[in-house]
Amino acid sequence: MTPAIAVLLAQAPLPTLLVIGLAILFGTIGAKIFQKLHIPQVVGYIAIGVAVGQSGLGVISKEVVGNLEPFCFFALGIIGFMIGGELHRDVFKKYGRQFIAILFAEGIGAFLTVSILISGVGMLLGMGPAESIALGIVFGSIASATAPAATTSVLWELKTRGVLTTAIFAVIALDDALALIMFSIAASIAGKIIHSGSGGIMAALGHAGYELFGAAVLGIAVGFILNFVLRRLRDRDKSLAFIIGAMALVIGLTMALDLSMILAAMALGVTLANLAPRRSRETFNLVERFTPPIYVLFFVIVGARLHIQNMQPWMWILVVPYLVGMGSGKIIGAYLGARWTNAAPVIRKYLGICLFSQAGVAVGLSLIADKEFHDTIGPIIIAIIAAATFIAEIIGPPCVKFAVKKAGEVGLNVTEEDLMLSYNAGDMLDRELPSFAENTTLTNILRTIAETDAMSYPVTDADGKLTGIITIDELKRTFVAEGLTDWLLAFDLMRPVPDTVTVQTPLDEAVTRMREQELEYLPVIAAEGDTHLAGMLELAAVNRSLSREVLRRQQLADG
């Protein structure tokens, strides 16, 4: 280790900005490595966080994590906002009843299985029946929560689209609200059972209602105001400033008023998406472009704050039933809910395993539980939820990936820009396009092009090397001279080759070069330094192909 680095690391804690820089840098590298291993990027971010955080090297200390807390809230707000943007009125109209039924079924499923398993194991570990049941129902209610961040991160990474994707968005959007209500009820009952905690069920429910209803009202109100402002703003930069400002305002207010943060951000997203469906698309695109470093940092911090050294070995005995109960409860619940409402087979089969991720809400609820039952079951809940979320965060994303892949929804939510990134010039070129020898007469050129619909044609020399281009524009001008057609040659009409790309050139680079030079076409050669023609790339034809492919994938996704 060089002295400079040693000095830097000896500083405790590291400057926050340095941590941010390092976290984004190494998080991105970690994600790339995991992506190569076909594991969702989000696991890479979290793994890097674990490695440098409190469970690992300790570079990101508890203090730094504390400093970055507002930032994490903001990131969660953005995630909530983006999920809200996926929930359009027509989705609710079409699937509302179905998704609500599935939501209750998977939430209650997780609650029941976890409650039973934890209570049973608690009794086996020698806890009293009352304490075991109290522990069981509190854990059960926490188990019904699903972390939207890691789940949606996988959906966005894999560009998924389809009925399963829609169901995931809808269920995880509402899942936390359900968890909050169930927890309020469970905590009150547990309090009654073990004569601990404060207040009755009604008071607890009242508070949950305030948290949820208040958040929804706040998000909707700010959504209306933001929509009003955005309608009058043409400048993109200013729009982005307003959106980010509105989001920070909503998140800040939820903290000040003790409301559900993620629900308020979601309500803001839903309101915008439904007030102006078309215009808001641009708004969400703007925010989306702004988010990658925020996501990286957020998930690295999620990993860094996971703290598992203090776990007593026996506590792991409770982690296993919690995770097994949560997983099986959600799978069975989602399956039953989907069956009762005749949901699509992919929802029945795969929705449950997309709901394993747990993070913020689960940890938050465990903190409340600790406060309520500090002298009894509180500390156990905190430790076990910390360990369980650690595992759930790692196994959740690969499960989502598996499910959406099996459901055939990967890569169906693409734009033309996304597609462009996945193609090379060679994939889109017109190989059948006729090319003309330099000494082809105009008569023969006109005869040949009458049978094609291209707008430009390559001209090659005797060795097949590209020497020029003839465009329809040039040919149009020859119409003034009918007597020339027998003795004007391709050589006389061609224009110099403006630029070339190889078959290996990425399509987006080729298209950028065409746009920059205002070209409608670009000749494609076999390889760098080899001027043998492979074909022509025509901007109009590329755009047509991309639009067709996007439409095909959308139709495939929407059934």
Added chain:
Amino acid sequence: MKVSDYLTLEHVVLLTGTTKADALDELVSTADDFSKSISIEELRHAVWEREKMMSTGIGQGLGIPHVRLPGLPNAAMAVGVSRAGIADYESLDNQPVHIIVLIAAPQGKHEIYIRLLAKVANVLKQDDVRKAIAEAGEPAEVYRILNEGKV
């Protein structure tokens, strides 16, 4: 479009050479003032490159060598008349060539290039115009007929 916009009297010659090579060489030599940036050699080379692809003898005693050159500022013409005719010009109709019109245009001025070629071809399509030019005794006479487009 007027021929006089692109042709001056100095670029009209009565050819003495009787072979294609001599005739084209003579004609190209008159074009030494087409552009400061383009040498006679470059012009000659370009003309012969084009001839190699296909003869510009388009029949009816006409040869229209035409080239596009990147450094040329404006389109320009030179006209050579051979009363004896140039038998080895390899015309489309295998007849000797009596009138050679050299057209040089800048690379980017495609429209002017094509229109100029069309204009020349249209004027010389007329039998009496071709005959009068081929029999003209003076370059000035050739120049006048070409400009007026009639005898």
